[in-house]
Amino acid sequence: MAITTPAEAGTTVIAQTTTPKRSLAARLFRERYGFLLLLPGLLYFIWFRYVPMLGNIIAFEDYSPFQGFMHSDWVGLKHFKRIFEDAEVIRVIWNTLYLSFLQIVFAFPIPIVLALMLNEVKNQRVKRLVQSVVYLPHFLSWVVVAGIVTIFLKTEGIVNKLLDLSFSMDPISFLQEPSWFMPLIVLEVIWKEAGWGTIIFLAALSGVNPTLYEAAIVDGANRWRQIWHITLPAIRGTIVILLILRLGSVLDSGFTQIFLMLNPFTMQVGNVLDTFVYFKGIQQSDFSFGTAVGLFKGVVGLVLILAANKVAKKFGEEGVF
Amino acid sequence: MPIKRTLSDRIADGINLFLLLLLAFVMIFPFYYIIAVSFSSYEEYVNTELLLFPKTWVLDAYRFIFDSKEFIRSIGVTVYITIVGSVVSLLLTSTMAFALTRRLWGQRFYLFLVLFTFIFGAGMIPTYLIVKATGLIDSYWSLIIPDAIGSFNLIVMRQFFLSIPEELNEAAVIDGANDLQIFTRIILPLSKPALAAFGLFYAVSQWNTYFTAILYLNDPAKWTVQVILRQIVILDDATNTLASAARDAAQSAHLPPPETIGMAAIILATVPILIVYPFLQKHFAKGVMLGSVKG
Numbered sequence: 001m002a003i004t005t006p007a008e009a010g011t012t013v014i015a016q017t018t019t020p021k022r023s024l025a026a027r028l029f030r031e032r033y034g035f036l037l038l039l040p041g042l043l044y045f046i047w048f049r050y051v052p053m054l055g056n057i058i059a060f061e062d063y064s065p066f067q068g069f070m071h072s073d074w075v076g077l078k079h080f081k082r083i084f085e086d087a088e089v090i091r092v093i094w095n096t097l098y099l100s101f102l103q104i105v106f107a108f109p110i111p112i113v114l115a116l117m118l119n120e121v122k123n124q125r126v127k128r129l130v131q132s133v134v135y136l137p138h139f140l141s142w143v144v145v146a147g148i149v150t151i152f153l154k155t156e157g158i159v160n161k162l163l164d165l166s167f168s169m170d171p172i173s174f175l176q177e178p179s180w181f182m183p184l185i186v187l188e189v190i191w192k193e194a195g196w197g198t199i200i201f202l203a204a205l206s207g208v209n210p211t212l213y214e215a216a217i218v219d220g221a222n223r224w225r226q227i228w229h230i231t232l233p234a235i236r237g238t239i240v241i242l243l244i245l246r247l248g249s250v251l252d253s254g255f256t257q258i259f260l261m262l263n264p265f266t267m268q269v270g271n272v273l274d275t276f277v278y279f280k281g282i283q284q285s286d287f288s289f290g291t292a293v294g295l296f297k298g299v300v301g302l303v304l305i306l307a308a309n310k311v312a313k314k315f316g317e318e319g320v321f
Numbered sequence: 322m323p324i325k326r327t328l329s330d331r332i333a334d335g336i337n338l339f340l341l342l343l344l345a346f347v348m349i350f351p352f353y354y355i356i357a358v359s360f361s362s363y364e365e366y367v368n369t370e371l372l373l374f375p376k377t378w379v380l381d382a383y384r385f386i387f388d389s390k391e392f393i394r395s396i397g398v399t400v401y402i403t404i405v406g407s408v409v410s411l412l413l414t415s416t417m418a419f420a421l422t423r424r425l426w427g428q429r430f431y432l433f434l435v436l437f438t439f440i441f442g443a444g445m446i447p448t449y450l451i452v453k454a455t456g457l458i459d460s461y462w463s464l465i466i467p468d469a470i471g472s473f474n475l476i477v478m479r480q481f482f483l484s485i486p487e488e489l490n491e492a493a494v495i496d497g498a499n500d501l502q503i504f505t506r507i508i509l510p511l512s513k514p515a516l517a518a519f520g521l522f523y524a525v526s527q528w529n530t531y532f533t534a535i536l537y538l539n540d541p542a543k544w545t546v547q548v549i550l551r552q553i554v555i556l557d558d559a560t561n562t563l564a565s566a567a568r569d570a571a572q573s574a575h576l577p578p579p580e581t582i583g584m585a586a587i588i589l590a591t592v593p594i595l596i597v598y599p600f601l602q603k604h605f606a607k608g609v610m611l612g613s614v615k616g
Contacts, residue, residue, distance in 0.1 A: 044417075048452075058447065065450075135602065143590075146554075151584065162371065
């Protein structure tokens with residue numbers, strides 16, 4: 001920061017000589033090229049991100065595409081009441097929470113463990129090889145991942161063949177079996193994203209001062225003690241931040257992945273808020289109800305993330321904001 | 322660090338390495354298996370207990386796909402939206418990211434607008450209605466414009482631009498350059514690695530476009546490769562009776578079976594990503610780390 005001080009002094013000198021009076025109009029004129037560059041992006045954000053936020057107002061209306069959201073009938077909280085009266089929505093919320101619980105317990109810790117394991121590898125070439133391989137699935141589409149899972153797990157697929165060959169088991173129809181749905185979703189997430197998730201932890205670990213380890217060894221700490229007392233504390237802040245963000249999205253299940261895995265057999269246990277909004281709002285054109293469910297989801301997520309952030313700060317962590 | 326490693330250290334290292342290599346194998350095996358089966362004949366696939374290496378390598382499945390207009394057309398569509406989409410995204414992201422590094426009037430407000438979208442999104446239906454109102458339904462622009470700027474990419478790119486020494490800009494200002502000239506003559510040429518990285522990120526996400534395509538494109542002739550892929554691979558299984566009927570028909574017509582066609586389709590839809598992956602890999606770790614230390 002100290003370097004910029006003389007430079008800043010330089011600009012003020014120039015500014016004083018060219019524009020003695022700093023009126024707003026003069027300032028905007030001077031910055032016109034900057035605004036020219038800002039404008040397309042700003043318009044994008046306003047039109048495709050913020051106007052739709054205002055568009056959530058249709059959750060309080062009986063929206064009809066012909067009347068538009070300015071002229072549709074205002075019905076207040078009617079659609080929000082429907083959320084809690086509809087047994088289907090209650091089940092969908094339950095499915096969503098259950099999936100989130102599974103994700104936090106099983107999928108969230110895996111990148112941390114994987115990063116710790118990778119961090120212990122001393123051979124740089126082996127480390128890089130393993131990293132390249134575990135990062136790769138992140139770049140595949142969910143269609144490809146779901147396709148691979150479908151091919152592997154269908155009744156005549158390789159997994160059932162292996163089960164038959166080694167344990168002479170009857171084929172299991174994993175894809176139609178409701179009890180397998182959520183575990184499969186979590187396993188897919190782990191396969192696709194676990195390696196990618198290590199990047200941020202490895203970045204935090206690369207900043208650890210090696211002399212800490214030397215000091216610990218001198219003090220007689222073994223490998224486990226080093227991990228426990230040096231490595232883990234080094235990534236604690238990162239873990240907390242990611243956990244906050246995760247808690248903020250407990251109602252987000254990832255539309256595409258679930259949509260691709262759903263079929264009539266698993267609809268009961270697998271329909272989550274994201275897919276429900278699509279089926280109701282888009283496919284059945286119940287725009288207002290779909291929007292109400294989506295808004296409910298977004299607001300709960302916002303509240304959760306702010307709450308989690310507060311709690312993290314209370315415990316002396318940095319938090320996100 | 323010339324510290325002696327004890328026996329237990331070596332054992333722990335060995336186990337660790339073994340587990341990691343096992344994991345790498347689990348990650349890579351599906352690719353291998355799908356490639357192997359896509360090149361095998363149907364008879365061999367059905368009759369072999371566990372096909373891990375085809376005895377005869379045949380191209381039937383690939384030939385069938387290249388003959389089907391549907392798949393090839395979807396590849397064409399996807400190539401088009403990938404190229405146009407990445408260019409548009411890169412242009413919008415870099416100009417705005419640069420503008421957010423300038424001390425423009427109201428700069429903190431614009432930055433807030435971007436950061437707020439990190440924690441609150443508008444929701445599927447209002448966004449759909451806006452895209453519809455804009456008249457983009459059934460247009461390829463609906464796959465490009467509504468997701469043109471990734472907020473996270475924007476912030477990371479801004480961070481990258483901020484890391485370029487301010488003295489360069491000031492020297493240019495003294496030489497009489499305006500923001501537009503600073504952007505095109507100084508910032509962009511110095512940011513080629515970042516632009517390449519984000520361009521690839523955008524390209525991968527366009528290539529993988531699925532959800533927006535089913536949401537905004539009603540006309541099957543416009544579907545992207547991922548949508549077609551789902552038709553071939555996943556829907557085939559969900560409706561079991563239909564699939565087996567199709568298989569019988571395929572057998573009597575001496576067409577390759579749905580299984581190998583599905584696998585060949587997966588391979589073809591993945592090849593472009595496997596090709597750019599080495600280039601991507603060079604850059605992404607740096608990009609993600611830059612983002613994680615946002616100030």
